[in-house]
Amino acid sequence: xxxxxxxxxxxxxxxxxxxxxxxxxxxFLVLAFLAYLFGIAPHVPIDRLPALWDLSAPQVLRExxxxxxxxxxxxxxxxxxxxxxxxxxxxxxxACVAAVLPMFAKRGxxxxxxxxxxxxxxxxxxxxxLLSSGH
Amino acid sequence: MAEIAGTAPWxxxxxxxxxxxxxxxxxxxxAGVGGxxxxxxxxxxxxPFHLDFVRGAGLLVALSGALAAGPRLLEGGLAxxxxxxxxxxxxxxxxxxxxxxxxxxPAAAVQVALGIAILGIVxxxxxxxxxxxxxxxxxxxxxxxxGMHGIFTDGATGRSTPxxxxxxxxxxxxxxxxxxxxxLFGLGAGWANLPVLNLVMGVPLKVSAGxxxxxxxxxxxxxxxxxxxxxxxxxxxxxxxxxxxxLGARIGAKVLHVVRAIVIRRLVLALLLFAGARALxxxxxxxx
Numbered sequence: 001x002x003x004x005x006x007x008x009x010x011x012x013x014x015x016x017x018x019x020x021x022x023x024x025x026x027x028f029l030v031l032a033f034l035a036y037l038f039g040i041a042p043h044v045p046i047d048r049l050p051a052l053w054d055l056s057a058p059q060v061l062r063e064x065x066x067x068x069x070x071x072x073x074x075x076x077x078x079x080x081x082x083x084x085x086x087x088x089x090x091x092x093x094x095a096c097v098a099a100v101l102p103m104f105a106k107r108g109x110x111x112x113x114x115x116x117x118x119x120x121x122x123x124x125x126x127x128x129x130l131l132s133s134g135h
Numbered sequence: 136m137a138e139i140a141g142t143a144p145w146x147x148x149x150x151x152x153x154x155x156x157x158x159x160x161x162x163x164x165x166a167g168v169g170g171x172x173x174x175x176x177x178x179x180x181x182x183p184f185h186l187d188f189v190r191g192a193g194l195l196v197a198l199s200g201a202l203a204a205g206p207r208l209l210e211g212g213l214a215x216x217x218x219x220x221x222x223x224x225x226x227x228x229x230x231x232x233x234x235x236x237x238x239x240x241p242a243a244a245v246q247v248a249l250g251i252a253i254l255g256i257v258x259x260x261x262x263x264x265x266x267x268x269x270x271x272x273x274x275x276x277x278x279x280x281x282g283m284h285g286i287f288t289d290g291a292t293g294r295s296t297p298x299x300x301x302x303x304x305x306x307x308x309x310x311x312x313x314x315x316x317x318x319l320f321g322l323g324a325g326w327a328n329l330p331v332l333n334l335v336m337g338v339p340l341k342v343s344a345g346x347x348x349x350x351x352x353x354x355x356x357x358x359x360x361x362x363x364x365x366x367x368x369x370x371x372x373x374x375x376x377x378x379x380x381x382l383g384a385r386i387g388a389k390v391l392h393v394v395r396a397i398v399i400r401r402l403v404l405a406l407l408l409f410a411g412a413r414a415l416x417x418x419x420x421x422x423x
Contacts, residue, residue: 005209005212005214005215005216005217005285005286005287007212008216010216011209011210011215011216012209012210014209014216015205015206015207015209015210016206018202018205018206018209018352019205019206021202022199022202022203022205022206025202026199026203026377026381029374029377029378030378032374033370033374033375033378036370036371036374046145046371047145049145049369049371050143050145050148050183052369053148053183053184053185053188053369053371053372054183054184054185055185056185056187056242057185057187057188057191057238057362057365057366057367058365058366060185060366060369061366066366068364068365068366069364070364072363072366079370082370082373082374083363083368083370086195086359086363086368086370086373086374087360087363089195089198089199089202089359090195090198090356090359090360090363091356092202092352092356093352093353093356094356097220100216109282111280111281112217112220112281112282115220115221115224116220118224119220119223119224119227119353122224122227122228122231122357123227123353123356123357123360125231126227126231126356126357126358126360126361127360127364129364131231131235131361131364132235132365133234133235133236133237133238133239133361133365
């Protein structure tokens with residue numbers, strides 16, 4: 001007898017982690033963005049943005065003194081906090097996959113344990129800042 | 136456009152972006168497309184932002200929508216984790232390559248390619264006829280090894296139907312391409328995931344639609360990280376886009392019950408046709 005996907009405890013756990021992660025991530029994004037709009041300690045003053053947003057990403061990095069990679073996370077300013085909430089949203093899948101990995105292991109499903117590990121590795125590699133487009 | 140951008144107060148464009156994304160969110164749900172495929176060509180064509188930031192925000196718009204819809208799709212059995220994990224792994228790895236290539240290419244070249252891609256998407260969306268319950272004569276060995284099968288219970292009829300998958304190797308190859316395009320153009324990838332799952336791999340239409348959306352949580356996360364670390368995410372562009380699109384999508388889910396989906400779908404195709412032509416002509420320097 002096959003189990004309907006909706007009844008699979010692994011799928012249910014994944015859904016719970018995804019729901020909470022998304023709620024928390026979006027709430028932080030809204031709060032951080034509101035603080036940014038009110039002009040609380042930005043790295044780049046908001047009224048300077050129209051002179052920047054039609055430049056390419058490398059040009060904006062140069063103009064604002066931010067280096068590619070994780071340098072933005074070391075600048076304790078509100079616009080960088082908005083980026084941190086975006087980073088949080090982009091990381092939710094890592095937590096969700098990590099949450100179900102032990103359940104696949106407990107079932108002895110080695111193929112899906114390997115897939116979960118590889119998926120986490122791909123997302124961590126993307127997040128690492130080690131990969132560069134070279135422009 | 137450049138004159139307006141030069142004289143308007145700074146808040147006009149983010150406010151206009153919020154309104155535009157709110158409206159796009161309303162029509163995206165009934166049209167059955169993710170936000171990214173509408174967002175990128177329209178915002179790239181009619182707002183003064185550099186294409187790098189538009190693509191970064193496009194990925195985040197698509198990602199946020201997929202994250203928000205994911206739990207309900209999984210709990211309702213409309214998305215299959217066993218189907219999504221292997222395909223998401225392939226597509227998320229290739230989306231990294233797409234993002235790196237896209238950020239290395241000159242903006243004008245990406246703009247031309249974007250125009251061509253959007254016009255191609257219009258052709259695919261207009262011509263493809265998805266199948267409610269595709270016939271799978273025999274599941275292939277790879278799909279069986281990965282346990283890519285299940286039972287779909289239709290909430291409308293209460294009927295349960297077992298489903299299996301075939302042509303998995305071909306599906307995987309196509310997902311490599313889908314991931315590349317998502318990373319390259321910041322489009323999300325729902326428009327391509329669905330026909331691959333449904334028409335190529337034989338997954339029932341509703342499970343295809345749900346799983347397609349869920350796969351975006353992997354594809355767009357990895358590409359979004361590349362854009363973020365390369366400086367291609369500006370909070371003033373990304374945040375109002377995400378918030379506007381998500382609010383609009385809530386209205387869109389209600390609109391879905393009262394409007395004819397075919398009317399909205401035609402509107403979306405017309406919008407994409409216009410935006411695709413605009414992106415192509417802008418990239419070629421004919422219409423700036």
